[in-house]
Amino acid sequence: MARPLIADIDLDALRHNYCLARDLAPHSRAIAVLKADAYGHGLVPCARALAGVAPALAGVAPALAVACIEEAETLRAAGIETPIMLLEGFFEPAELERIEALELWTAVHTAWQVDALLAYRPARPLTVWVKVDSGMHRLGFPPAQLAAQWARLAAAGDRVRDLHLMSHFATADSLDPGYFQCQLGMLNALASELGAPTCLANSPATLAWPEAHGAWNRPGVMLYGSDPLESANEASRGLAPVMTLRSEIIALRDLEAGEPVGYGGRWRASRPSRIAVVACGYGDGYDRHAEDGTPVLVDGQRCRIAGKVSMDMLTVDVTDIPEARIGSEVVLWGQASNGALLSVDEVARHCTTISYTLLTGVLPRVPRRYHGG
Template identity: 40%
Template sequence: MRPLKVIVDQASLRHNLAIVKQLAPKSKIMSVVKANGYGHGLINVAQGLSESDGFAVLALNEAIDLREHGFEQDILLLEGAFESYEISIAAKMRFNLVVHNLHQLQMIEKLKLNHPIDIHFKINTGMNRLGFNPNEAKEILKTLQNKTHFKSITLMTHFATADEPKGVDWQLTVFNDIAKHFNFSHSVANSASIVNFKKTHLDWVRPGIMLYGASPIMGQKSSLLNIKPVMQLKSKIIAIQNLSKNDSVGYGETFKAKNDMRIAVVACGYADGYPRHAPTGTPVYVEGEKTLTVGRVSMDMLYIDVTNIPQASISSDVELWGEHIPVDEVAEKAGTVGYELLCAISASKRVPIEIIHG
């Protein structure tokens, strides 16, 4: 069996959830577990985050999966319903729906629901992805206040620059100018704003990436936030090659040895979710030592420098990210973000997941 695997530590999930509770003690926590729990496995993650007040997912099947595994918390569909039948299922199974356009509202109003539904009314405060235009939102909300098919209404928005110097005030002002006219619950804080802006800790907070141990703030190490990595991507050395000066390794001769070198071949490549564009010099951990990749990442393999790690041999364990190598460091080298790397593991469907229930 190929030695590549993902290890998911549920104790770290619980630890990171506790950090969110410390940061936002008066808010309910809607833990974001979309994209198969950011690549960690939906149910694995939900079990580790079972003390959450709610879960946010993208697809109806994810919400159903959570219910069928016994999770009774609020479950929010972040893009709402795409078809009318989904609304009927959501009402019956007590899912909350994001509503971000008139088409979705009209679908709900045309149905004769046996169960009133909870909605999260999304306001576009400047990110310009999803949400009602703020110039129209107030009047639309007035028409919804007395509708019997809505059990509750929560106002929400999403911040575009909570992790950047521009901050959140430019969007929060727009949101508050609408929200102050209604006695509805509020949900605005993502991971970055949970960390950076206490004023965003309203009725609900929606932590995502920080629950998985990656930093929500570019350039800030996750260790400074006291959050722990949940995923460890591990493989093994499957071959050793000795290079002479000017020898190359991998496709395209993108790396040539400046001196004699000892190179290890590791069973992991871009088809497994490792970033193809991770350049020479991306950190890895082997036999208690930090070292670097060399050459171009292949579909199924990558290459690391073990010249100064004589104990490294065939079958030596290699950590590609996790406890010793933060996923954010790998992402930064590859010109991307930790979110993408974690989710890419799930998308590959080639890497088995091992759970530590601790």
């Protein structure tokens, strides 16, 4: 029998989450973010599922966004014809020829990229997204430099078309709106000055800040069913989990009170206990920092990790689930066969991390099994 660990990917849930993002912003078009192998869910299967979404509200099928040209090339090679944006633009001028050939949209965020773009002579003008640093202090032109760079691009109609303004919010997920509102006020002023269509709203802004919805939004982690908000709202509670990381119990151990489990003996039985060994470990991408008490579902019932995660296995206290047996279903996050749910966000908190690292960290040796879409 094959090792039972698998990542089940529900493409209908992906489409549901995309439609939720679209419905929250009916006057915006959506750019679905598929970077990092669609956050670990599979770049091409997710792109194909989204390309088929009925465009009743937005008028068009979604555009897609990736981090680099290699990801875009993978999509084009798979026959994906949907518009694709390079969120970080190009990393060297030589990429512009490939960008043109693949009909990609590109961001620009620094002066050398503008110089390279204006020195290039495409057969048809390129669609360009100008990134401004409104307070994230990562990529983007300082606000004081934006108008000059925008004017250079706007004057080059034989090389550039459809200029858009984009930025990134640092705190749209926070309960404290102060810094977000500062960023948004700056961006609205810049957009008004330039007469620019905007692409500003990431997942938390799409879910919680309709005033940030522009001509385009770019939902990311919310597409995969993870709630990026510090405190869930009505919209985020409607998200459906896309990945279920599922395995089975492969062994059971009965311990006396006081006996340790795992490396370093971090967990010790406080009573006579039954420990289940599960086929999943950090060699599969499950976070080694998971603390004792991290929740899992065994046959749809909540129980907790006991002891440090090993490379290929982890151990769970099933003392209170007497019916647990070898072969019992174990859900590390996602939806159990009986419908019970375990949020990847809850698991991430027990690992002192965020859902992004868990989802993107599931390694290639874990088979993906696709449903729906």
